[in-house]
Amino acid sequence: MPTLTQKGQVTIPKGVRNVLNIKQGDKIIFEVEEEKVIIRKGGGRADFRKYIGFLKNKKGQKVDDIISYLREGEA
Numbered sequence: 017m018p019t020l021t022q023k024g025q026v027t028i029p030k031g032v033r034n035v036l037n038i039k040q041g042d043k044i045i046f047e048v049e050e051e052k053v054i055i056r057k058g059g060g061r062a063d064f065r066k067y068i069g070f071l072k073n074k075k076g077q078k079v080d081d082i083i084s085y086l087r088e089g090e091a
Contacts, residue, residue: 028044032055036055037057042058043057043058043059044056044058045057
């Protein structure tokens with residue numbers, strides 16, 4: 017049986033991680049219903065492949081201008 021640490025952490029048993037297909041870096045959702053907690057797998061890890069080519073139309077621009085564009089949407 018897992019034990020709560022001083023920092024409020026607990027290890028999810030391997031059997032539960034396997035059933036939920038939870039891996040390091042995955043998001044976990046805790047839902048409280050009366051006196052029980054339901055654990056669900058969340059959105060998971062970020063897939064950085066979707067950002068490939070995201071800035072290709074900014075080629076040749078100054079880095080500061082690109083950063084301004086990303087922060088403020090102006091450049």
